[in-house]
Amino acid sequence: MDMKNTRCWRIGVAAWVIIAGAGVALFSGAEAADLRVGLVLERSGKDDKSFNASAYQGLKRAEKELGLTTKTVEAPDNSAYESLQRAFAEKKFDLIIAVGFHQLEAVKNNAARFPNQKFLLIDEDAKAPNVRSVMFEEHEGSYLVGALAALHTKSGKVGFIGGMDVPLIRRFEMGFAAGVKKINPKAEVTANYLGVTGDAWNNPPKAKELALDQYNRGIEVIFVAAGNSGLGVFDAAAEKNKLAIGVDSNQDWIKPGYILTSMMKRVDEAVFDSIRMFKEGKFETGLVRYGVKSKGVDYSVDEHNAKLVAESDKKQLEALRAQIISGQIKVPDYYLVQKKK
Amino acid sequence: MKSTWYASFRSFLRAVAGAALGLSLGLLICKLVGESPLKVLHVLYQSSFGSGYDFGMTLFYTAPLILTGLAVAIPLKGGLFNIGAEGQLTVGALAAAWAGVIGASIQSPVIAVVFATSSAFLAGGLWGLLPGFLKARQGSHEVITTIMLNFIAAGVTAYFTLYSIKDPVSAQAETIPLPEAFHLKPFAAFNGAPMGGLIFFLILLAVGIHYALWKSSWGYSLKALGENETAAETYGISRGRSWMSSMFLAGGVAGLVGLVEVLGNSHRFKIGFSADYGFVGIAVALVARGNILGVLPSAFLFGILQKGSASLDLETDKITRDLSYLIQGLIILGVSAEDLWGWIWQLVRRKK
Numbered sequence: 001m002d003m004k005n006t007r008c009w010r011i012g013v014a015a016w017v018i019i020a021g022a023g024v025a026l027f028s029g030a031e032a033a034d035l036r037v038g039l040v041l042e043r044s045g046k047d048d049k050s051f052n053a054s055a056y057q058g059l060k061r062a063e064k065e066l067g068l069t070t071k072t073v074e075a076p077d078n079s080a081y082e083s084l085q086r087a088f089a090e091k092k093f094d095l096i097i098a099v100g101f102h103q104l105e106a107v108k109n110n111a112a113r114f115p116n117q118k119f120l121l122i123d124e125d126a127k128a129p130n131v132r133s134v135m136f137e138e139h140e141g142s143y144l145v146g147a148l149a150a151l152h153t154k155s156g157k158v159g160f161i162g163g164m165d166v167p168l169i170r171r172f173e174m175g176f177a178a179g180v181k182k183i184n185p186k187a188e189v190t191a192n193y194l195g196v197t198g199d200a201w202n203n204p205p206k207a208k209e210l211a212l213d214q215y216n217r218g219i220e221v222i223f224v225a226a227g228n229s230g231l232g233v234f235d236a237a238a239e240k241n242k243l244a245i246g247v248d249s250n251q252d253w254i255k256p257g258y259i260l261t262s263m264m265k266r267v268d269e270a271v272f273d274s275i276r277m278f279k280e281g282k283f284e285t286g287l288v289r290y291g292v293k294s295k296g297v298d299y300s301v302d303e304h305n306a307k308l309v310a311e312s313d314k315k316q317l318e319a320l321r322a323q324i325i326s327g328q329i330k331v332p333d334y335y336l337v338q339k340k341k
Numbered sequence: 342m343k344s345t346w347y348a349s350f351r352s353f354l355r356a357v358a359g360a361a362l363g364l365s366l367g368l369l370i371c372k373l374v375g376e377s378p379l380k381v382l383h384v385l386y387q388s389s390f391g392s393g394y395d396f397g398m399t400l401f402y403t404a405p406l407i408l409t410g411l412a413v414a415i416p417l418k419g420g421l422f423n424i425g426a427e428g429q430l431t432v433g434a435l436a437a438a439w440a441g442v443i444g445a446s447i448q449s450p451v452i453a454v455v456f457a458t459s460s461a462f463l464a465g466g467l468w469g470l471l472p473g474f475l476k477a478r479q480g481s482h483e484v485i486t487t488i489m490l491n492f493i494a495a496g497v498t499a500y501f502t503l504y505s506i507k508d509p510v511s512a513q514a515e516t517i518p519l520p521e522a523f524h525l526k527p528f529a530a531f532n533g534a535p536m537g538g539l540i541f542f543l544i545l546l547a548v549g550i551h552y553a554l555w556k557s558s559w560g561y562s563l564k565a566l567g568e569n570e571t572a573a574e575t576y577g578i579s580r581g582r583s584w585m586s587s588m589f590l591a592g593g594v595a596g597l598v599g600l601v602e603v604l605g606n607s608h609r610f611k612i613g614f615s616a617d618y619g620f621v622g623i624a625v626a627l628v629a630r631g632n633i634l635g636v637l638p639s640a641f642l643f644g645i646l647q648k649g650s651a652s653l654d655l656e657t658d659k660i661t662r663d664l665s666y667l668i669q670g671l672i673i674l675g676v677s678a679e680d681l682w683g684w685i686w687q688l689v690r691r692k693k
Contacts, residue, residue: 045662073654074662077616079606080651083398086533087655101513105607113533124512164612165503166514196499198613335512 035068035095037275038088040081042100044201045074050227050248051267055099055122058271066279082106089114095278097271098122101168107131118283120274122267123168125287133287134270138168138263139175140324141297142223143331144317145245145263146179148299149221151313152243152260156187159214161207161233163226164200165193171334172225172247172263178332182320190214194229204232211236211244221245221260234259243308252304260308262300269296293325349632356628356635356676360642363675367668376659381668388652389645397527397534401606403644404536405430405598405615407543409622410629410636411550412469412595416483416587417631418554420567423588425472425487426595427619428494433465433596435498437603438610441519442506453522454604461599468494469592470585477581483588491619499612514612525605535606544637546594551633563587595619616647628676646672 039059046056056072063070071093073084081103088096089110097120098107104124111119111128118130125133149158158180162169177189192210194200207229211222215236223245224233230246237244237258246252246262270290277283290296299317301309323329368378389399412426440460447453472486499514506516527537554560563583565573574580602614625643629635650665 071655073651076647076650076654076662076666078611078614079401079616082533083394083648084651084655086394087652104513109533164514165499166612167512195496196503196612197495339509 035066035279036091036093037062037068037070037095037097037278038085038091038093039070039072039097039271040084040088040099040103041072041074042102043075043077043198044227046072048228049251049254050230051265052099054249054265054267055097055271058268059097059275061268062272062275066276068275068279078102082109085110085119086113089117094118095120095275095283097274099267100124118278118285120271122270127287128285130285132274132283132285134274135287135289136265136267136270136297137289137291137331137333138265138297139171139178139331139333140292141263141265141299142172142175142225143179143182143324143329144292144299144320145223145261146176146181147183147317147320148179148261148309148313149176149223149243149245150180150183150187151316152308153184153187153220155218155220156184157217157219158187158189159211159219159222160189160191161210161214161222161224161226161229162191162193163195163229164198165196167334167338169193169225170338172223174332174334174337176223179320182329183316190217190219194226201227201229203229204235206232208232208236212240215240215242223247223263225263246300250300250302252300252302256304257308259305261305264298264300266290266296266298291324292321349635352630352632353635353638355679355682356630356639359676359679359682360672361675362682363672364668366675367671370664370667370671371660374659374664376657380657381653381660384652384656385645385649388649388656392532393530394532394534395648397531397536399641399644399648400531400540401534401536401601401644402616402647403641404540404543404601404605405618406621406625406640406643407547407636408594408598408601409618410625410640411547411633412591412619413622413626414629414631414633414636415550415554415591415594416473416584417626418560418567419563419583419587420570421473421476421483421584421588423469423472423487423591424484424623425469425490425619426591426622427615427617428487428491429465429468429592429595430598430615430619431491431494431498432468433461433593434599434603434614435501435516435610436464436596437461437599438516438519439501439506441523441603441609442517444523445520447520447522450522450524453520454525457519457523457604458597458600461596461603462593463596465596465599466589466593469595470589473585473588476588477584498610502610502612508609515607516610519603519608523604524608525600527605536601537605539600539605543597546597547633547637550590550594554633559583559586595622621647624673628673642672642676643669 041052059070075081085096095118099122101124107119107121107126111131121131121133160173173191180187180189211233221243224230225247233244234255238255243260245260248265250264251262252259371381372378409426413423416423437457440457444456472483475481475486476483502516508515508517527535562578566583625639629639646669653660653665654662
């Protein structure tokens, strides 16, 4: 026993001498580069096939076309945003991009702490002089795909499946339902939510069950806004030979022929545009809204769904887009409705 | 028989040796993917001790883990495995935020903090008492009931967050912000990291629970029950009372995570704020081998690793967040595989 103890002693002491020594002995050198952009992603990370993936693609495109040095980090938890942004600021990155509404508080704090540092925040408004905040008019894009959904149903039954029951997703639902009713006032919109925890974004099996249930009740098209869980709805659509509508990125390629369209939030465009402006010295802070006008939110048409979306459909949608832009159509916005309550 | 203090110290050294061996394995893997092990060590060191802010953030990650580690370690003394710290801390945190809504007119910070603390403790405690009660009365297995109550806690707290005390101004799923009197002040030396004198309170709490377990008849009963249920009952120890009280205390302690997060950090309850503190707490308690005071260094180790995982992603080219989880896992494995190291040493000695 004693023999073992002394050995353990020695190992313990030796190990910590090595660790401490290495810690003291090493210092990293700073690298030189022209424009440096740091990207802080949410927990779901760059492989979420949707929101964060889109931001990452925008950054990669900017890296290739504009020639800059980039670094991407994925937060391990919701408390890490502030320290990650701060680390970028302390390393004197030129622009720090924070993706997702969870990062609002962190951006606010860091923007005040580093008043000369420029930030780009996606999906929330930081209301700070050194932050460019980009928000998407999800209800407008959802309105357009809602209209398209109504054009593709005979029974007038359409469905909505949301991820986590949060105001942002309610906003999708409200715009979608309004778009459906515009084309077919008698239509019936059934909405289901996957849950109230973060797991709701990552539960394709449950999403598939909900979708099968909706299709069995005679629903012909389902709009899904549920992150990764959407994949389950696409599976169900293929199984039942019905239609689904994707979200955030262009998801038409995932199950060609069964995905009517995708309600794209062009996070990639917002990221790319902002970096390009920064490079050209035209970076403007403050709130920027990406709606159907700038095609920051849009329905997708590509080779995977070209057979589904007819020319006459497109004409109708473009007419609706024009009416939204001119103000003739007021798409109900859940955020505003909620504030009035 | 040597003193228990010496035994704990020896066990601590073994844990340190295990962590070092696990870390070396992790560094070997870093080397294999092409990242310099020295750089990795340097990043981990800088990320936890590099500045006042970094150290403060490390303590911020450590604090909830001390609480959840205790919440697992306390019932473990009586032979119960509490998987429910996640649910207990969620309920406790919501209660702390709700206390701020109810007590919005409270001006005195002392009354406000005491009110929020007792709400959090009571809510978490009752959430823990429920599986304790079911175990004592019906013999329902606590692993099943506590896991299930985690889901119920997530649902219930989300409901109240969204429909009872939701912040009407915010587009996010979060409650009404707490009034100023409820805010815990962080240390200025931490330069913005949300951690202050609370950490000393948590250390005192651990020491207090340690003494309660070793010096009180309550602690004696609980430990006797954990060692041998039948023998303890024969000697007149009430199983039900011990189990229920230990689960109440555990739940209450987990509920105090609400102090760290709600009073100390975001000043409101946000759905999904926990970085799986309740589940990491299980690992914290197991690495501490159920030792109450051992939870403190163990939680600190996990705090360093949680803080470091983001820093490794940021500071190195090859090590992503997932690879740093792997390094974490190896360190945990190194510490927990105590018997394996003993066995290897015996082999080495035999050869000599």
